[in-house]
Amino acid sequence: MSLLPRWANRSTLRRHGMADGIAGVVVGFLVIPQSLGYALLAGLPPVYGLYAAILPTILYAWVGASNTQAVGPVAVTSVMTAQALYLVLPAHSSLATYAASAAALAGLVGLMLCAASVMRLGWLTQWLSRGVMAGFMTGAAGLIILNQAHHVLGAPLQHDQLLHLLTHLWQHPPQVHLATLMLGLLSIAVLWAVRRYATRGLIHLGVPTAVAGLVSKLTPLLWVVAMTVLSASVQFHALGVHVVGALPAGLPPLQWPSGLSVDQLLQLLPSAGLIALIAFISSASVAQTVARQRQEPFDANQELAGLGLANLGSALSQGFPVTGGFSRTAVNLEAGAQTPLAGVVCAAVMLIVLWQGTGWFYHLPLAVLAAGIVVAVFGLIDLQTFVLAWRVDRADAWAYLGTLTGVVLLGLQQGLIFGLLVCFAMLLRRSRRPHVAVLGQVGQTAHFRSVTRHNVHTWPSLLIVRIDDSLYFANIDSVTQYINHALQQQPHTQHVILVFSAVNYIDLAAQGMLESLNQQLLARHVRLHWTDIKGPVMDHLQQTACFTQLSGAVYLSTFAAVEALKPPAPLPEYHL
């Protein structure tokens, strides 16, 4: 494998170089204010957003799975970062400690994603049901909006739960700074209206769809520029409006975060795991959708590696956790990006700005940045999924409610875990009653069918039970109950034949169940037999007590078992 990425060859560059260059420049300028805002959301000074955007973008372009995915800080992982550090660090930690912890968190996220890639855990994209994801995102959006309120209102809010934030706001009503408030609300109104109506309006005016989309995506940038220019000329900061202020110029030193004890790293581990999960799932879902539209292949394990490296890069350049962003990827696409070269160009633009242009942002009001974030996360609020789920998939509706309630009451991390556990419980609940059927023989054939649905032949001494699901801890209780019930119905049973034709695995608990069923039957002088076991299942069972102590035999087919075990036919009368 060449160390050069697959798109770094002359023909690709000649074909797409121009388009990618333009897209890269557009995205570069667009994500700069976003990145500054997300750094604030993560509890860091604005410039750290740029640190977290440059190296990760380059590294993702090198190995990531998607051609057009744009990687950097996004709203959800930023607020998760703030919460993780809020839980672990003592109050009033120094900026150096806080920044080092954020970078260490990114490093842990990166290591976990790389490890998951090596372990080929790409299938984890399917881990969150729609209800859990929608509930989590809705709760996160609420938290982010309340969190951003302080840039509009003035009072700093550092809490990990919606409820905390609300109580705090209630008990300590913030000092409102009128100019800031008006600027913030105006920005929200303008940005929201643009987001909502600009594309449609432009298309209505005859602008081509792609151009309309791009222009409406770029309008926030224009607003940022306009407000910055206005702020500089009117001297907003003299009026008491908080502005970004002086950003340190130049790249941060490339070095791994240091100064954290093993203990602190351990405490960050669970948060890192959850951030890695959310980062991967949200990035993969965007990348997968885009790949399908463009009919490109998508490899989830490669995506894991790409995101892992990006986060390690973020850690190395003093950043914080990053992932693929929906809005920046959309802009990238609409600006015409074809290959990851666009990402490299975008990183180059940010690098130049960091070198030479940090002064441009001095007068940018924080309220404008906050308004951008608030409007961006409006899109994360997803109540329709709940309404839909309540009508058609109640279990997913409960998972949604569980996650959202958890996020509101306990915070993002605990809420997500709670939602996952609710989802797990619902799944077990659904699968705890597998289909089990008592069988009989169809005529004189080798076919056996359910006694309740077909006209079949049965024997009082034989109980043939087919289990239509794999046996595992969640369903063994109801299988045991079913067999005991069937035995009561058929008191002269001498042989129980379990048909395993639909059983794909038998877990440890189910093996124990088979073992105790065998002993329990033996005590009643009933023998237990197995038939139709699949090869891989048999391989596992051969070493276990439930197999070696089996009172009966193992048959290749139900027919063979019945032929061996059915009572001999009575002699026909004319023989007498």
Next chain:
Amino acid sequence: MSLLPRWANRSTLRRHGMADGIAGVVVGFLVIPQSLGYALLAGLPPVYGLYAAILPTILYAWVGASNTQAVGPVAVTSVMTAQALYLVLPAHSSLATYAASAAALAGLVGLMLCAASVMRLGWLTQWLSRGVMAGFMTGAAGLIILNQAHHVLGAPLQHDQLLHLLTHLWQHPPQVHLATLMLGLLSIAVLWAVRRYATRGLIHLGVPTAVAGLVSKLTPLLWVVAMTVLSASVQFHALGVHVVGALPAGLPPLQWPSGLSVDQLLQLLPSAGLIALIAFISSASVAQTVARQRQEPFDANQELAGLGLANLGSALSQGFPVTGGFSRTAVNLEAGAQTPLAGVVCAAVMLIVLWQGTGWFYHLPLAVLAAGIVVAVFGLIDLQTFVLAWRVDRADAWAYLGTLTGVVLLGLQQGLIFGLLVCFAMLLRRSRRPHVAVLGQVGQTAHFRSVTRHNVHTWPSLLIVRIDDSLYFANIDSVTQYINHALQQQPHTQHVILVFSAVNYIDLAAQGMLESLNQQLLARHVRLHWTDIKGPVMDHLQQTACFTQLSGAVYLSTFAAVEALKPPAPLPEYHL
């Protein structure tokens, strides 16, 4: 329903009263030292162990599901209580705050268990796979043993993670008090030897099995008495050996814990949920096993109600979370208990001791109590399950390892959650590839079977796909891939027929999948049809977009679908 429990009638009392009385007295004296020890494990003064044992025992006897279950503080829930409070309370909280928090925790656990009973969540007994449970118990045992070390060694250890404890012990080697250490080690050796060999030895000497079992269970009590007498006569405490000291006499005031803010209660919620889960699962597994042996019915929802009330009782009497204990239930059985009356007698014994006999425990050395706990939790260490699982059920082995590693690195609660998530992931991984088959018609019958296994008739324009599992978020990806692959193999397909005969539910994500499959096929001018949908599934689907926008039709059977959709047969030649 009468407010009197089912065993409180004259005939039952006359039949079993004597046996239950004896068993109650035996268990009462036996669990007193245990309870004192578990209070220390929970971070409370010893007397709180009695507070937590009396009222809960009475309440459980009133509504609990088991006739012979003995309820009170047990090792695992006690150490979980200590960890929960360690996480929530500031260091050096006053005893009043700590005790109120412990009681509040019991109250929350009780409320949750009662709510679970009302919601009929008894099936949650099946929630923990064997691997998760064994890994959790092993980790908890390690933690408890290290935690008890300080009663032998002298230095107080208050940490929530094995790793923390070990690091702490390493960095601050405790001041060893020689007499205490020798007493502790001697007690461990004696109690361990008795536990291990006494029953077998007595049976070997001709003592009946039941008596031998009871005597060896009572030996720890004899040791406690002997050491207390020795301690009193030699004045151990003058030698610097820590003793239980003066216990306040009399019952605590019956009142709900107070002084906690809503915020603190919220912070206790996740811990309470996990303690409730562990309390319920361990109690139910003991009670269920006993019920099976005694051929009595067992109702998991009633068990939830009994445990819930017991914990509310514990909260009311200043206790801490309680559950059914394995060892005390075993003693109860071996002492001949037949009905919950034994529990009431046991509570009465403790009540009398609390009233009149608190002085008896003054000289009991803490090292002896600690030794009793250490030996008791030896039995929780379960490495065999891991070895067995590694051989026959690798997924459960990973769940074990995940839980144990989680407990060691992150603490009991986070470890348990991590184990549950690993178990969930393994389950999804196993079920992510459901069996899917392309079907053809068997001869001229209405039967359809897999094309790979049977000699069946197919049509190039029809693709009949049977999905042998419910459709949900974890498996929709591989179903989509399978269908796309089958379409590539059969490029002239005009109709895709999905056979839902084995589908028990279709979750929200799967409905989305069906919707997009429909659109994707429509774009290729292929129509999608459904057959053999079960009634309840159809009820749900009728309101959804995937049904209303279906490009094809819904048929009652595959045969009906094929008859309607197959190309007309060419006219036979002799007609020409």
